[in-house]
Amino acid sequence: xxxxxxxxxxxxxxxxxxxxxxxxxxxxxxxxxxxxxxxxxxxxxxxxxxxxxxxxxxxxxxxxxxxxxxxxxxxxxxxxxxxxxxxxxxxxxxxxxxxxxxxxxxxxxxxxxxxxxxxxxxxxxxxxxxxxxxxxxxxxxxxxxxxxxxxxxxxxxxxxxxxxxxxxxxxxxxxxxxxxxxxxxxxxxxxxxxxxxxxxxxxxxxxxxxxxxxxxxxxxxxxxxxxxxxxxxxxxxxxxxxxxxxxxxxxxxxxxxxxxxxxxxxxxxxxxxxxxxxxxxxxxxxxxxxxxxxxxxxxxxxxxxxxxxxxxxxxxxxxxxxxxxxxxxxxxxxxxxxxxxxxxxxxxxxxxxxxxxxxxxxxxxxxxxxxxxxxxxxxxxxxxxxxxxxxxxxxxxxxxxxxxxxxxxxxxxxxxxxxxxxxxxxxxxxxxxxxxxxxxxxxxxxxxxxxxxxxxxxxxxxxxxxxxxxxxxxxxxxxxxxxxxxxxxxxxx
Amino acid sequence: xxxxxxxxxxxxxxxxxxxxxxxxxxxxxxxxxxxxxxxxxxxxxxxxxxxxxxxxxxxxxxxxxxxxxxxxxxxxxxxxxxxxxxxxxxxxxxxxxxxxxxxxxxxxxxxxxxxxxxxxxxxxxxxxxxxxxxxxxxxxxxxxxxxxxxxxxxxxxxxxxxxxxxxxxxxxxxxxxxxxxxxxxxxxxxxxxxxxxxxxxxxxxxxxxxxxxxxxxxxxxxxxxxxxxxxxxxxxxxxxxxxxxxxxxxxxxxxxxxxxxxxxxxxxxxxxxxxxxxxxxxxxxxxxxxxxxxxxxxxxxxxxxxxxxxxxxxxxxxxxxxxxxxxxxxxxxxxxxxxxxxxxxxxxxxxxxxxxxxxxxxxxxxxxxxxxxxxxxxxxxxxxxxxxxxxxxxxxxxxxxxxxxx
Numbered sequence: 001x002x003x004x005x006x007x008x009x010x011x012x013x014x015x016x017x018x019x020x021x022x023x024x025x026x027x028x029x030x031x032x033x034x035x036x037x038x039x040x041x042x043x044x045x046x047x048x049x050x051x052x053x054x055x056x057x058x059x060x061x062x063x064x065x066x067x068x069x070x071x072x073x074x075x076x077x078x079x080x081x082x083x084x085x086x087x088x089x090x091x092x093x094x095x096x097x098x099x100x101x102x103x104x105x106x107x108x109x110x111x112x113x114x115x116x117x118x119x120x121x122x123x124x125x126x127x128x129x130x131x132x133x134x135x136x137x138x139x140x141x142x143x144x145x146x147x148x149x150x151x152x153x154x155x156x157x158x159x160x161x162x163x164x165x166x167x168x169x170x171x172x173x174x175x176x177x178x179x180x181x182x183x184x185x186x187x188x189x190x191x192x193x194x195x196x197x198x199x200x201x202x203x204x205x206x207x208x209x210x211x212x213x214x215x216x217x218x219x220x221x222x223x224x225x226x227x228x229x230x231x232x233x234x235x236x237x238x239x240x241x242x243x244x245x246x247x248x249x250x251x252x253x254x255x256x257x258x259x260x261x262x263x264x265x266x267x268x269x270x271x272x273x274x275x276x277x278x279x280x281x282x283x284x285x286x287x288x289x290x291x292x293x294x295x296x297x298x299x300x301x302x303x304x305x306x307x308x309x310x311x312x313x314x315x316x317x318x319x320x321x322x323x324x325x326x327x328x329x330x331x332x333x334x335x336x337x338x339x340x341x342x343x344x345x346x347x348x349x350x351x352x353x354x355x356x357x358x359x360x361x362x363x364x365x366x367x368x369x370x371x372x373x374x375x376x377x378x379x380x381x382x383x384x385x386x387x388x389x390x391x392x393x394x395x396x397x398x399x400x401x402x403x404x405x406x407x408x409x410x411x412x413x414x415x416x417x418x419x420x421x422x423x424x425x426x427x428x429x430x431x432x433x434x435x436x437x438x439x440x441x442x443x444x445x446x447x448x449x450x451x452x453x454x455x456x457x458x459x460x461x462x463x464x465x466x467x468x469x470x471x472x473x474x475x476x477x478x479x480x481x482x483x484x485x486x487x488x489x490x491x492x493x
Numbered sequence: 494x495x496x497x498x499x500x501x502x503x504x505x506x507x508x509x510x511x512x513x514x515x516x517x518x519x520x521x522x523x524x525x526x527x528x529x530x531x532x533x534x535x536x537x538x539x540x541x542x543x544x545x546x547x548x549x550x551x552x553x554x555x556x557x558x559x560x561x562x563x564x565x566x567x568x569x570x571x572x573x574x575x576x577x578x579x580x581x582x583x584x585x586x587x588x589x590x591x592x593x594x595x596x597x598x599x600x601x602x603x604x605x606x607x608x609x610x611x612x613x614x615x616x617x618x619x620x621x622x623x624x625x626x627x628x629x630x631x632x633x634x635x636x637x638x639x640x641x642x643x644x645x646x647x648x649x650x651x652x653x654x655x656x657x658x659x660x661x662x663x664x665x666x667x668x669x670x671x672x673x674x675x676x677x678x679x680x681x682x683x684x685x686x687x688x689x690x691x692x693x694x695x696x697x698x699x700x701x702x703x704x705x706x707x708x709x710x711x712x713x714x715x716x717x718x719x720x721x722x723x724x725x726x727x728x729x730x731x732x733x734x735x736x737x738x739x740x741x742x743x744x745x746x747x748x749x750x751x752x753x754x755x756x757x758x759x760x761x762x763x764x765x766x767x768x769x770x771x772x773x774x775x776x777x778x779x780x781x782x783x784x785x786x787x788x789x790x791x792x793x794x795x796x797x798x799x800x801x802x803x804x805x806x807x808x809x810x811x812x813x814x815x816x817x818x819x820x821x822x823x824x825x826x827x828x829x830x831x832x833x834x835x836x837x838x839x840x841x842x843x844x845x846x847x848x849x850x851x852x853x854x855x856x857x858x859x860x861x862x863x864x865x866x867x868x869x870x871x872x873x874x875x876x877x878x879x880x881x882x883x884x885x886x887x888x889x890x891x892x893x894x895x896x897x898x899x
Contacts, residue, residue: 117698118796118822140702162647173645175654176622191872196796198822199608201849201867202895203663203877204621207654211647231704251555257578257675259557300744355643358556387644388556427645435648442648446635451650453883457876469649 003408004051004433007467009098013056013079020079021057023487024101027069032107034058043084043102047149048092048434050404055082055096060104064182064190064220069490070103071218072188075481080466081186083214085157086128088149090351091432093161093213093468100466105156108220111135120179120196122223125156129163132224141226144171147428148337159219162211164428166336167293169386170261171227173428175210182221183209186459187481196223208454213430214465216458230295233261235332236305238312239286239319243267246288247361250385252311253292254358258304263386264291264336267365270343270380270393277342280335281328283319290385291336339382340393347378347395348404350411354418355389355427367417368392375410377403389427390418416441431469439471452476495521495538501545503628503636503667509541510634510665510889519892522661524564524600528607530592532660532865532894534857543602546667549573551642558625558642560670563602570601574673582674583620584611586778592854593785602666608658611778612709612737615701615819617674621657626670629656631663632885642670655880662891662899663884677739680770681749682709683762687731690714691801694821696759698797700736701820703755705748709737709774712821716814717782723773725763734759737774780825782816787830789855791839795848797821803846810838825853836863843867866895 013020021035034040035057045052056079061067074081080100087094096102105126112122116139123132129150132143146165147153153163159181164173171177180194193209194200209216240246250263266274266282266289275282282289294304305322312320323329343349356364365381372379372394383391392414396407415425415435419442425435439448452470455462460479498520500506513520521535523542543564551560554577561570567585574580585604589596603609605627610619626640639652656663688696693712700707711734713721718733726733738748753762765773776782783790795803800821807813807826816825828835834855843850849867852860869877874896881888881899893899 115796115798116702117695118798119698119701120796162651164645168645172618172622173647175651176618185872189872191876192870193873195847197794197848198614198819199610199619199621199658199794201794202869202873203880204608204655204658205873205876205880207621207651207657211651228702228704254557255555257678259675296744297747300741300747303741303743355645357553357558357643359553384645389643389645422641423643424641424646425648427643428647430647431649439649442641444637447637447639448649450631450635450637450639450652450884454650454652454655454880457879457883 003405004437005472006051006053006097006433007472013099017056020077023073024057024059024070026487026489027073028059028061028066032060032062032066034060043087043096043104046087046089046092046094048090048095048432050398051092051095051433053096053098055100055102056098058102058104060107062107064184065490067103067184067218067220068188068190069488070101071184071186073487074101074463075187075461078461078463078480080463082465083156083160083218085126085154085160086152088153088157089161089432090353090429091426091434093430093432095433097466103218105154105218105220112221114139115196116141118196119226120223121226122221123155125159125219125222126154129153129155129158136226140229142229143224144177144227145174148340155222155224156219159210159222160212160214161428161430164389166262166264166384169263169384170259175207177225178206178210178222179225180223181206181209181219183217183219185217186461186464194223213432213469215455215469216464231297232301233293233295234301234305234323234329235291235293236308236323237282237319237321237332238290238292238317239283240288240315241286241318243288243365244362245315246290247358249290249312249315251358253308254386256311258308260292260294260386262291262293265381265383265385266339267381269378270339270382273342273346273380274335274339277345278331278335278338280331281321282335286318291332336382343380343393343395348398349393349395350407352390352392352394352411352414353426353429354415354423355387356418356421356423358388360421361385361388364390364417364421368414371413371417372410375406377407377410388423412438433468436469437471445474448474495540498539498541499545500541503630506630506665506667507634507636510630510632513889514634514887517887519889522665522891524603525598527594527599528588528592528603530594531853533860533897535891535894537892541665543600543665543667550668551670554579557673558644558670559673560642560668561601562668563600563666565601567599567601567604568597575676578676579673580676582613582617583623584613584778585609585620586611586780588780591780591783591785591790601669605657605669606659606661606666612711612774612818615710616706616708621654623672624653624657624669625672627653627656627666628668629664629666632887632889640670644672660891660894662881662895665890679742679745680737680739680767681745682735682737682765682770682773683749683753684726684765685734685759685762686729688734688759690804690817692759693732693734694797694801694817696734696756697736697820700752700756703752705738705752706740707736707752708739709735710818710820711735711777712817713782714815717816720782720784721773721776722781723769723776726773735773737770783825783827789828789830789834790853791826791850792853793824793826793843793848793850795822795824795843795846799846800824803842806842807838811835834859834863
């Protein structure tokens with residue numbers, strides 16, 4: 001696919017590659033830099049694999065100070081920087097450029113402090129999402145945001161994209177669970193924002209940093225909220241003959257005063273693929289399947305699931321299965337969490353991420369079907385129904401360039417549809433390069449200019465994660481830093 | 494008396510700000526002015542109120558979302574929500590008794606502009622956590638929007654959330670969209686008497702570490718507790734430490750007994766039923782523990798682990814009454830009137846403990862002299878100043894209210 005424009009690399013920077021690598025090696029030490037082609041190849045893309053660019057070099061620092069030294073050097077020399085967590089972005093948020101350095105935080109993955117009395121954990125941001133929960137688990141706590149890629153994705157990436165997950169209906173997304181960050185600015189200075197208290201002082205800069213897609217700075221440490229684990233949790237499966245009934249069911253559950261921890265939705269194509277892959281025990285004779293999970297003591301769970309079952313039964317479900325034990329619950333969630341992978345074995349797909357008001361669900365799903373069939377493509381839907389965050393998977397054959405292009409067009413049409421019914425382009429994956437050129441569908445030029453002034457405040461030369469988020473035209477002129485300064489090594493060999 | 498401007502539409506507000514810009518004339522920005530006594534006094538010859546921007550523009554109970562124009566009274570919003578069995582989960586505080594401002598007039602725009610959150614913040618998050626979209630006009634007289642009406646939205650930078658707690662210094666919000674939640678079926682409170690502060694905070698923190706979803710965690714020192722009028726707590730001469738549980742009736746019963754059991758080392762609590770709980774947490778929400786007087790009131794945000802020590806340190810310098818909320822992470826500190834409002838001692842103690850302090854109640858001359866919001870480290874200060882410029886380069890909106898030179 002080639003329809004997303006990427007800027008031409010700065011020939012001057014590319015020409016100076018050897019000198020830049022030499023300087024950076026002097027700053028960070030040979031252990032922390034990857035400059036050979038094979039090594040760099042591993043960083044040429046992220047989970048939005050259609051686009052690949054070989055970075056100038058890759059730096060894997062082990063301390064905040066090294067990150068600061070690298071950014072300071074790049075700032076002085078006008079070199080672009082692409083921050084990277086685990087490279088699981090679905091929107092090209094970590095796509096490098098030929099004239100850019102990748103700064104990966106994956107080696108900074110330590111837990112610094114766990115405070116169960118204040119219910120916080122301070123960690124380096126290269127830690128994986130799941131490793132935070134694993135570290136605080138023995139104390140009876142967990143870290144709430146749970147993106148599907150939680151085994152691999154880093155907290156740094158979660159902060160960059162303000163990641164969500166299946167359980168954010170109850171626990172909120174990343175921005176609701178971060179109390180403080182250590183932010184390395186592009187000029188190499190280090191700023192602490194927030195801390196281990198519940199509200200940060202002054203202007204809410206945390207709100208800007210979380211979800212800024214690595215364009216405002218590199219977060220190397222963060223203090224996250226941790227929550228006590230529930231006594232127990234159990235899902236139920238509710239299958240319907242139509243998506244309309246399933247969506248009414250979701251509305252009724254929420255209107256009844258129960259807020260489950262998760263309400264997930266799958267349509268028939270998704271159910272079939274997931275069932276074949278994970279043997280989750282999903283019913284195959286339904287058009288729409290809800291996974292509804294509640295938490296509490298055994299008795300509370302029983303009461304609540306029975307109540308939800310009562311609501312569902314008024315709508316005549318085709319199938320209603322309450323998980324009997326932990327093993328069954330695990331199978332049910334395994335099916336859902338492996339959905340993307342399972343569909344990926346069947347076909348290449350583009351995963352869209354628009355969010356819509358729940359009241360529009362039936363209409364939007366029908367239209368998504370129409371859009372995809374207009375382009376001659378298949379689609380499977382698996383998403384977070386409780387909060388209206390859709391994930392239509394538009395299936396295509398990557399070897400067929402014209403099909404790939406049609407898939408991109410179908411995806412864009414779907415996102416325009418989401419915005420037109422009152423929703424947004426992306427609920428949890430981020431804009432990256434993928435949705436960059438659709439930003440004007442949702443925002444006016446004035447709205448975008450307000451956001452871009454914030455970008456300029458943090459990164460006047462626009463060096464951090466270039467070519468992402470904002471359309472390439474209409475950007476302000478970068479304000480370049482002063483003349484280059486001497487190299488100061490910070491990492492001993 | 495300054496000129497009062499009451500725009501009734503976004504375009505009208507835009508044209509007012511345009512004029513202010515042309516005349517280089519700063520304005521004070523208010524909703525209904527219930528929290529006007531917080532912050533540095535704003536010197537401006539005109540005041541803009543959002544009071545005429547009124548009305549609930551969207552309410553979808555099945556999506557747990559509401560939009561309202563900024564000047565809509567909070568009371569109207571809460572009545573509308575209650576009619577569908579829902580509420581504003583973050584329980585914004587009513588400052589009228591503490592600041593001697595007119596009661597029951599707070600606007601929803603003011604709630605978000607000040608990130609005003611009460612006791613339930615500990616379990617469900619603050620006002621800023623519930624804001625999902627806004628429209629407004631910045632100091633450049635530009636109408637803009639951020640976020641939307643859906644709960645999950647990472648499209649572009651989160652400008653809407655960044656405006657919460659900016660006290661009208663960056664932009665004037667004209668419409669806000671926020672998440673709401675179902676009202677609980679039942680509420681119970683358990684109250685421990687006579688615990689010293691360190692033990693009380695320990696108990697509150699311990700309770701928050703249980704899986705029983707405690708939704709209120711407060712400790713009042715004896716002087717503050719004496720001002721609580723809810724039977725059977727009225728007339729107590731000792732400190733009070735209270736925990737709230739909200740859920741379905743059966744769950745409340747079960748969780749309360751489990752909690753009492755888990756905390757039995759701290760003594761036998763008094764139990765408040767639904768009605769008494771509503772009364773008690775209502776008193777806290779109205780800040781009945783610190784009615785308006787000459788006494789100085791500070792709001793300190795710190796780690797619960799540090800809170801009791803911090804207050805003990807201050808007590809060596811001055812007489813102190815304190816109400817700890819958010820399991821100790823938020824301290825409402827009341828001290829006798831004095832020249833610098835105790836700022837030097839309080840700022841020093843907070844610097845050691847971590848966190849920040851805001852002067853909430855002091856007379857105007859003190860608020861002109863003393864930093865009201867926490868003075869910032871150079872790196873943060875530079876970003877704050879840049880942010881102000883990004884929204885309001887001429888310094889038209891509430892100049893100096895948060896930081897005297899911004």
